Amino acid sequence: xxxxxxxxxxxxxxxxxxxxxxxxxxxxxxxxxxxxxxxxxxxxxxxxxxxxxxxxxxxxxxxxxxxxxxxxxxxxxxxxxxxxxxxxxxxxxxxxxxxxxxxxxxxxxxxxxxxxxxxxxxxxxxxxxxxxxxxxxxxxxxxxxxxxxxxxxxxxxxxxxxxxxxxxxxxxxxxxxxxxxxxxxxxxxxxxxxxxxxxxxxxxxxxxxxxxxxxxxxxxxxxxxxxxxxxxxxxxxxxxxxxxxxxxxxxxxxxxxxxxxxxxxxxxxxxxxxxxxxxxxxxxxxxxxxxxxxxxxxxxxxxxxxxxxxxxxxxxxxxxxxxxxxxxxxxxxxxxxxxxxxxxxxxxxxxxxxxxxxxxxxxxxxxxxxxxxxxxxxxxxxxxxxxxxxxxxxxxxxxxxxxxxxxxxxxxxxxxxxxxxxxxxxxxxxxxxxxxxxxxxxxxxxxxxxxxxxxxxxxxxxxxxxxxxxxxxxxxxxxxxxxxxxxxxxxxxxxxxxxxxxxxxxxxxxxxxxxxxxxxxxxxxxxxxxxxxxxxxxxxxxxxxxxxxxxxxxxxxxxxxxxxxxxxxxxxxxxxxxxxxxxxxxxxxxxxxxxxxxxxxxxxxxxxxxxxxxxxxxxxxxxxxxxxxxxxxxxxxxxxxxxxxxxxxxxxxxxxxxxxxxxxxxxxxxxxxxxxxxxxxxxxxxxxxxxxxxxxxxxxxxxxxxxxxxxxxxxxxxxxxxxxxxxxxxxxxxxxxxxxxxxxxxxxxxxx
DNA sequence: TGATAAGGCGCC
DNA sequence: AAAGGGCGCCTTATCA
Numbered sequence: 001x002x003x004x005x006x007x008x009x010x011x012x013x014x015x016x017x018x019x020x021x022x023x024x025x026x027x028x029x030x031x032x033x034x035x036x037x038x039x040x041x042x043x044x045x046x047x048x049x050x051x052x053x054x055x056x057x058x059x060x061x062x063x064x065x066x067x068x069x070x071x072x073x074x075x076x077x078x079x080x081x082x083x084x085x086x087x088x089x090x091x092x093x094x095x096x097x098x099x100x101x102x103x104x105x106x107x108x109x110x111x112x113x114x115x116x117x118x119x120x121x122x123x124x125x126x127x128x129x130x131x132x133x134x135x136x137x138x139x140x141x142x143x144x145x146x147x148x149x150x151x152x153x154x155x156x157x158x159x160x161x162x163x164x165x166x167x168x169x170x171x172x173x174x175x176x177x178x179x180x181x182x183x184x185x186x187x188x189x190x191x192x193x194x195x196x197x198x199x200x201x202x203x204x205x206x207x208x209x210x211x212x213x214x215x216x217x218x219x220x221x222x223x224x225x226x227x228x229x230x231x232x233x234x235x236x237x238x239x240x241x242x243x244x245x246x247x248x249x250x251x252x253x254x255x256x257x258x259x260x261x262x263x264x265x266x267x268x269x270x271x272x273x274x275x276x277x278x279x280x281x282x283x284x285x286x287x288x289x290x291x292x293x294x295x296x297x298x299x300x301x302x303x304x305x306x307x308x309x310x311x312x313x314x315x316x317x318x319x320x321x322x323x324x325x326x327x328x329x330x331x332x333x334x335x336x337x338x339x340x341x342x343x344x345x346x347x348x349x350x351x352x353x354x355x356x357x358x359x360x361x362x363x364x365x366x367x368x369x370x371x372x373x374x375x376x377x378x379x380x381x382x383x384x385x386x387x388x389x390x391x392x393x394x395x396x397x398x399x400x401x402x403x404x405x406x407x408x409x410x411x412x413x414x415x416x417x418x419x420x421x422x423x424x425x426x427x428x429x430x431x432x433x434x435x436x437x438x439x440x441x442x443x444x445x446x447x448x449x450x451x452x453x454x455x456x457x458x459x460x461x462x463x464x465x466x467x468x469x470x471x472x473x474x475x476x477x478x479x480x481x482x483x484x485x486x487x488x489x490x491x492x493x494x495x496x497x498x499x500x501x502x503x504x505x506x507x508x509x510x511x512x513x514x515x516x517x518x519x520x521x522x523x524x525x526x527x528x529x530x531x532x533x534x535x536x537x538x539x540x541x542x543x544x545x546x547x548x549x550x551x552x553x554x555x556x557x558x559x560x561x562x563x564x565x566x567x568x569x570x571x572x573x574x575x576x577x578x579x580x581x582x583x584x585x586x587x588x589x590x591x592x593x594x595x596x597x598x599x600x601x602x603x604x605x606x607x608x609x610x611x612x613x614x615x616x617x618x619x620x621x622x623x624x625x626x627x628x629x630x631x632x633x634x635x636x637x638x639x640x641x642x643x644x645x646x647x648x649x650x651x652x653x654x655x656x657x658x659x660x661x662x663x664x665x666x667x668x669x670x671x672x673x674x675x676x677x678x679x680x681x682x683x684x685x686x687x688x689x690x691x692x693x694x695x696x697x698x699x700x701x702x703x704x705x706x707x708x709x710x711x712x713x714x715x716x717x718x719x720x721x722x723x724x725x726x727x728x729x730x731x732x733x734x735x736x737x738x739x740x741x742x743x744x745x746x747x748x749x750x751x752x
Numbered sequence: 753t754g755a756t757a758a759g760g761c762g763c764c
Numbered sequence: 765a766a767a768g769g770g771c772g773c774c775t776t777a778t779c780a
Contacts, residue, residue, distance in 0.1 A: 192754065395776055396759050415760060444761065447774055468770060472764085476772055485772050488763035514764085514769095570768035580768080656767055664769035668764090700764045700770085 002028035004051035010058040016101035023118035035060050039068040043091035053094045053121050057101050065095055072308050083301045085117045085293030096120055108648040120297045128297040129323040134223035134315035145224045152210035152245040156322035159255050160205040160314050163189055166198035187453035187482050201480045203228045203258050206237050209318040223315045238264040246270045248325040250288045256351045257479045273324050278466035279339035280332050283648050292320040295327040335644045346465035349683035353697050357458040364496040369450035372442040379439045393436040417579040424583050449493045453482040461486040470669040486697045494748035503706040505744040508719050510736045512537050513701035517667035520729035522623035527616045538562040544615035546593055560589040568612035571660045574605035627663050640729045641673040678722045712742050
């Protein structure tokens, strides 16, 4: 006899019920579409059908169950979505939250999730995490907990942090210096604060879960939470962190940043749930609650609890980090292990780069800011005269109204491309449009790059090896509430980033890194020839695109070739190419290439893209087909270094954006995997073992470091030669040469 | 007032 | 109908 199951689903989604049934083969499912007012009623309805299990696809009952489970909950504040995968027991019924069903039709991630979550009912062996066993650590129990932790098989760590305002008395300068410099800094006390005040980031609490084996071989865990209020607490934190047991954290880069400040490094940090899920299911979300929902058959969403009981919340984080890692290790496939092995180690150079940061010449920073502020002031005055007092060029809404008001009706947005079109359309537009452009650029410079909270005169940041789908590093502001991301610094800021006293700055930049990868991955003969040519890459492209001799390639033609190459690489359509090139450039290109006078702008752009396809037919032809084929048949994309991406989407000509992201993946991923190999090796040998240099950052195809002048030549040779090691791509040896720049006193000096 | 979405834009 | 890849940060506008 079929097992009974009840499905609570809103009447609006009732049609999708059949989709849900597919995930429960062998079950007889009765759908209930009426809104029940109480959990007890839902349980009663379930039991009346003879079922003991219910699946919940509607937000209404989800919220009732959440409230039933946690009476403190403010139902208005929660989203039912975050409870997906939760299992509630109430009145003798097991309720599994599955969530909304309407996207099941085409959303592969939802399909995968439903399959996974359904097993919490269909598979009696679905693992359930042990019950949380936790205590606040205090003088009566901490030493015993420490003794037990000594024999832990695995130990998770999680910290809670806070920003505290600093008494200004402690920020006074004596003899030109403040003795607490580097502990506090001028920053924003809340995420939305407008004014900088002296603040200090601190650890308020650290939690540990230890994994132990009992006499009869069972795995059990215990969790201890330590409030950090005194120096004694810090000493205990140092001792726990220094224990032999392998550590696991959820994105431990965060913890590591704080531990560095407390001189409390976590020893044997070998496991990371965040980096592990990045290695395995990179396209899925990676927050701890979501990860836990995948592995714990008894999971209940807990992230709303932080405000009620921070210590218990912290304990749950630790507990779930530990047990998630245990189950990841028992379930992930070999290729994910290989990914992890290749990528987890990048955490360490990333951490040292971010906590050391970049020294900033603050006199230069101020000079650059004041320069821009004057420009803004001048241009705003002119704009107010031309438009109206109070006109704000940073308001897209105001600018759009202005464009429409001046008769430029076709504007749909006010971005760069539209603004360029606007400027080209009328002499008056030209004046106003350029003023808008200028003010935006200057304000961007001021707000994003010249008004930065610095830590003791340094820009701090994070580099995150688990932050992107392709394996590139992601970058953002420091976890210490200062700095900003380091990978999008414009050229005009680079004069304010300087080497530390006694050091010089250096960089090694992989030349045409992604284009080389595209050439070798697609095996396009023409593109391989172009990237290997000793001549200028974009001029060479232009000869192939436009059938001209190398000597005939003028700068405007080279620029056209560059843009066409760029556009085709990302599989642009003619319309978008027109937008990015701008009308003027397209008209000019048509004239330079003697294209028929009667062609429209789109015709010209289509022709230009066709030039790329004629020159390099295997890129958008053969290679794209192969990518589609690989994803459709294996659900994965495997790169030349072995890095493998699990793909959930379906690429096709009809699904252009998905196709674009998958065809862009290969070269972007391979390029960064190649440079990261050298980044790690150089960091380990030259920085950690030999103390001969200090890395500043990796910017996708660029490594930046500082060293003492007497070590520059040998370090540069060490790094440059290894960056240029061959990689086998589809049976061919690919070498990416690099440009070395050495001996700079500022970052700007490393640029041409 | 604080949170969020959308628009815009910096880099490779 | 048409769709440029990968990121993070800042501003404006809006809403509760």
